Amino acid sequence: MGDLYHGPVMSRSLVIGNGNALVNYDSHYVVRDVYWPHVGATNQTLGNPCRTGFWVDNQFSWVGDQGWECELGYEDGALVTQANLTNRELGLAVHFRDCIDMTRDWYIRCMTVTPAREVGEIRVYFHYDWYIGGSDIGNTVLYDPRHRCLVAYKDQHYFLAGGQAGADFGLNSWATGKKGSGQEGTWIDAEDGELGRNPIEQGAVDCVAQLNLAAAGSGVDRTLTHWLCMGPDLRGVTHFGQDLILERGVDVYAGRTQRYWQLWSDKGRERHVLIDRELGGEAHALFRESALIARAHCDNKGGVIAATDFDITKFARDTYNYVWPRDGALVVNALDRAGYEESARHFFNFCRSALTPEGFLLHKYTAAGDPGSSWHPWVDARGQRMLPIQEDETGLVLWALWEHFRIHRNLDFAVDLYGTLVVPAARWMASYVDGRTQLPLSSWDLWEERWGLHAFTVGAAWAGLEAAARFGELFGDGELKGLARSAANNLKAAADAHLFRPELGRFARRLVVEEDGSLSADPVIDSAIYGLWRFGMYAPNDERIRATMLAIQDQLTNRAEAGGMARYSNDYYFQVEHDLARTPGNPWFICSMWMAQWIILTAESMDELKAARAVIGWVTDHKQAGGLLSEQLDPHSGAPLSVSPLTWSQAEFMVTVDDYLRRQQWLRSRPQGTK
Numbered sequence: 001m002g003d004l005y006h007g008p009v010m011s012r013s014l015v016i017g018n019g020n021a022l023v024n025y026d027s028h029y030v031v032r033d034v035y036w037p038h039v040g041a042t043n044q045t046l047g048n049p050c051r052t053g054f055w056v057d058n059q060f061s062w063v064g065d066q067g068w069e070c071e072l073g074y075e076d077g078a079l080v081t082q083a084n085l086t087n088r089e090l091g092l093a094v095h096f097r098d099c100i101d102m103t104r105d106w107y108i109r110c111m112t113v114t115p116a117r118e119v120g121e122i123r124v125y126f127h128y129d130w131y132i133g134g135s136d137i138g139n140t141v142l143y144d145p146r147h148r149c150l151v152a153y154k155d156q157h158y159f160l161a162g163g164q165a166g167a168d169f170g171l172n173s174w175a176t177g178k179k180g181s182g183q184e185g186t187w188i189d190a191e192d193g194e195l196g197r198n199p200i201e202q203g204a205v206d207c208v209a210q211l212n213l214a215a216a217g218s219g220v221d222r223t224l225t226h227w228l229c230m231g232p233d234l235r236g237v238t239h240f241g242q243d244l245i246l247e248r249g250v251d252v253y254a255g256r257t258q259r260y261w262q263l264w265s266d267k268g269r270e271r272h273v274l275i276d277r278e279l280g281g282e283a284h285a286l287f288r289e290s291a292l293i294a295r296a297h298c299d300n301k302g303g304v305i306a307a308t309d310f311d312i313t314k315f316a317r318d319t320y321n322y323v324w325p326r327d328g329a330l331v332v333n334a335l336d337r338a339g340y341e342e343s344a345r346h347f348f349n350f351c352r353s354a355l356t357p358e359g360f361l362l363h364k365y366t367a368a369g370d371p372g373s374s375w376h377p378w379v380d381a382r383g384q385r386m387l388p389i390q391e392d393e394t395g396l397v398l399w400a401l402w403e404h405f406r407i408h409r410n411l412d413f414a415v416d417l418y419g420t421l422v423v424p425a426a427r428w429m430a431s432y433v434d435g436r437t438q439l440p441l442s443s444w445d446l447w448e449e450r451w452g453l454h455a456f457t458v459g460a461a462w463a464g465l466e467a468a469a470r471f472g473e474l475f476g477d478g479e480l481k482g483l484a485r486s487a488a489n490n491l492k493a494a495a496d497a498h499l500f501r502p503e504l505g506r507f508a509r510r511l512v513v514e515e516d517g518s519l520s521a522d523p524v525i526d527s528a529i530y531g532l533w534r535f536g537m538y539a540p541n542d543e544r545i546r547a548t549m550l551a552i553q554d555q556l557t558n559r560a561e562a563g564g565m566a567r568y569s570n571d572y573y574f575q576v577e578h579d580l581a582r583t584p585g586n587p588w589f590i591c592s593m594w595m596a597q598w599i600i601l602t603a604e605s606m607d608e609l610k611a612a613r614a615v616i617g618w619v620t621d622h623k624q625a626g627g628l629l630s631e632q633l634d635p636h637s638g639a640p641l642s643v644s645p646l647t648w649s650q651a652e653f654m655v656t657v658d659d660y661l662r663r664q665q666w667l668r669s670r671p672q673g674t675k
Contacts, residue, residue: 011640012309013072014626015293016079018100018257019300021230022308023107027625028064029072029083029096033310034128036105036157036230038367039297040305040321044157046131047310053125055193056090056115062187072625078261079292080254081626091116101253102260106241107228110254113213114221122213123172124165125195126226127187129179129206132157136204141176143199147238150174150207160237163226165211169246173210176201225250265292268339274661279613282620287657289627290650291338294331297647298343302350303367304328307631307643315574320643322364322372325351325393326446326460327648329400334651336400336407337658344404345413351397352421359428360387361394363448376444391432391443392457392531394425395464399535402467405474418475426468426480429461430487436517438494445510446528447567453511453519455499456531462491463535492537499532506548507532509568525555526568527591530598540601549598558587562638563618565591574632574641586632586641589619589649593656600659606667612660619653629653 012032014025017039024033031050033043053062061067063085071084075097083096097110113122132139132154141152148170149162163171175195177186185206189196195210213222227250229241245253265288266272276284297305306327307320328351332344354365364372376388401422405414432441434453440461445454465488472481501508501521509526511519529548533540540549556566564587570578571585596615603609622638623629629649630640 011311011624011630011644013624013628013644014074014081014083015296015308015628015645016081016098016100017296018079018102018105019295019298021100021105021107022296023098023100024308024310025072025081025083026064027070027072028068029070029085030064033308034107034228035308035321037232038301038303039299040303040308040323041367042134042157043308043310043319043321044132044134044159045129046134047313048129048131050129051125051127051187053127053187053190054087054090054092054094054113055123055125055190056092056119058193059090060191060193061087061090074289074292074626075258076262077265077288077292078258079296080258080261088116091119092122097254099254099257102257104241104244104253105230106245106253107230108245108250108254108257109226110223110250111225112221112223113216114219115216116218118215118217120215122216122222123193124211124213124224124226125187125190126161126163126209126211127185127190127206128152128159128161128208128228129185129187130159132159136180138203139205140200140202141205141207142201143171143174143176143197144238147242149242150176150209151234151237152205152207153234156232158231158233158237160229160231160241161207161209161226162229162242163209163211163224164246164250165213165224166222171209172212173197175208175210176205177207178204179206180204261292264295264340271338271658271661275657278661278664279616279657283616283657286620286623286627287338287654290629290653291335291340293626293628293645294335294647294650294654295340295343297645298331298335298346299367300346301367301369302346302348302353303365303369304331304343304347305367305647307646309643309645312643315642318373320646322366323350324364325354325361326390326396329393329396330655331647331651333400333403334654334658336404338654341404341408341410344400345410348397348401348404348417348421352417355421355424359394359424359426360389360391360432361397361425363388363390363393363444375448387443389443390446390448390457391429391440392446392454392460394429395457395460395462396535398422398425398429398464398467399460402470405471414471415475418471422468422471423477423480426465426472426484429465429468430483433487433490434513437498437519438490439498439511440491442513446531450510450522452522453513454528455495455507455509455526456528458491458495458499459531459533459535459537462488462495462537465491466536495532495537500544506551507544524569525551527552527556527565527588527594528567530594533598533601534594540598545598546602549595553595556584556591558583558585558635560635562587562622562633562635564588564622564633564635565595567591576635576641583635586635588632589622589629589646590652592618593652596656597652597659600656600663603663603667606664609660609664609667612656616653616656616660619656 179185510522566585630644
């Protein structure tokens with residue numbers, strides 16, 4: 001078993017992006033992650049703090065230091081921050097509206113500073129801790145006098161830090177310097193209100209940009225704008241960056257970005273009105289925020305990134321900055337259901353490019369489409385080849401593609417993917433079967449921990465085969481239809497025969513193939529068994545499913561203060577305590593919402609929907625500022641654990657709300673006395 005987790009809470013509280021660039025803030029409104037040119041790759045700051053500081057009347061403070069109070073959120077329906085910060089000792093109230101331009105890779109920070117007393121000149125500092133290209137080796141940062149800005153670069157990664165205070169553009173002062181090897185960095189240089197103005201530095205570098213605001217009386221607003229332009233070369237961040245901002249004005253770009261996201265998130269306006277009326281303002285706000293946060297994690301080249309919270313490296317020495325095909329399929333399905341289809345199209349094209357010649361998808365991929373890091377071996381203990389895969393990832397991509405077609409009926413898009421994604425993946429899935437049992441051959445489970453035949457995998461594989469059969473029927477391909485439908489039917493019969501275990505009174509989460517070819521059941525209860533009904537293989541009200549879900553509810557409910565549902569009994573990952581009767585594992589948002597989805601789909605009355613509505617309320621109660629949902633929660637305090645946000649968590653909330661509204665409508669519209 002893993003050791004109890006006693007590390008620091010890892011948390012991000014706001015995220016903004018445009019599909020190329022992404023910026024994360026922590027709970028103190030400190031910039032922590034700057035991703036470009038892909039969402040999830042590369043983190044140009046490696047999760048280190050990029051500080052914002054204020055000097056007033058010989059007093060200095062960095063945002064995040066003791067004394068700051070923060071109220072964090074978004075502009076309504078937009079990936080534009082709405083952050084109100086106050087510092088009583090400095091006598092300042094600061095309002096931030098930050099965004100990344102909707103089409104250009106510019107990080108724009110619009111700031112209003114209001115003193116509570118008459119003050120002299122206010123100096124504002126913006127610090128960047130550079131790890132360009134993911135490394136602090138070989139970086140350069142310099143002051144460019146022509147553009148009155150700082151430029152940091154390495155290879156084809158250029159970053160221009162500039163700004164404007166009042167009518168005057170350009171930095172008032174700057175610092176460039178080294179960090180590491182006993183040197184804390186140039187941010188220390190700002191704390192006396194004066195910067196060293198070193199013209200250039202190379203190696204492990206950081207920098208500070210300074211903008212000055214004129215003296216002001218109590219309650220008098222002062223405004224400034226800071227920008228970070230990102231591009232492949234110097235011309236890309238000057239002529240096609242800062243020069244355009246100065247020519248048209250920052251308000252044009254900030255305003256159009258806010259308007260774009262509001263129009264984007266207002267798709268399906270009737271749905272938003274319904275959510276607000278039936279589930280309340282908190283659920284409605286979180287639904288919109290979840291859609292925006294999920295979209296921010298969709299790279300414009302098709303990758304759907306699981307999470308961009310870089311602090312997880314302190315625990316795992318790796319990140320979640322990867323595309324898991326399973327996670328991606330579930331995220332784009334949630335977006336599809338809510339009316340946002342663009343990211344789904346890019347994702348399916350991404351999967352087509354990633355598909356192996358044999359017809360399966362690997363464990364995970366980088367945002368650029370290359371195989372990601374993995375711990376799934378390619379050879380077993382006997383030296384025989386084994387596939388380093390989770391078969392559910394291939395199956396769910398086909399399932400999500402059929403759902404995409406069913407919702408949007410975009411025939412030309414579907415036919416383009418039929419021969420290059422659907423057919424090869426379906427043929428491989430139909431062949432990856434144990435002839436003795438008709439169950440899939442072994443692969444890794446969705447938790448990436450166990451090898452065997454998994455209930456979730458069976459449900460996902462059936463869904464993928466059934467989707468392929470439907471595509472075959474749609475396009476008149478009788479051969480593929482027959483192959484996929486036969487494999488799906490055999491799989492269902494095998495699940496009936498082997499996965500349901502009378503000795504447990506429910507379905508098993510996993511079967512293990514013994515040396516003699518016999519199957520033994522893993523008795524541990526696991527939330528992931530829900531996959532047997534989630535994708536259509538079994539009806540949610542099947543008595544065997546009902547027995548299984550009730551066992552999950554009974555054995556995996558967290559009875560400590562935070563509530564929620566665990567993944568499985570005695571879950572080691574970030575484990576907080578070993579009192580399994582009270583806390584079988586840390587509560588996960590996704591597992592809690594799976595239970596709510598089952599309650600919704602089996603509800604036969606409005607009264608039976610109340611338990612699911614309570615779960616929706618529980619989620620809104622445990623979200624972070626801006627609507628971010630972490631992977632896990634501390635079972636007692638409810639504090640976020642592991643990465644935040646987890647894109648999958650946001651997606652499951654959207655699906656749960658959509659399921660609730662659909663079931664509610666069905667219950668209200670059905671004739672009385674019918675089921």
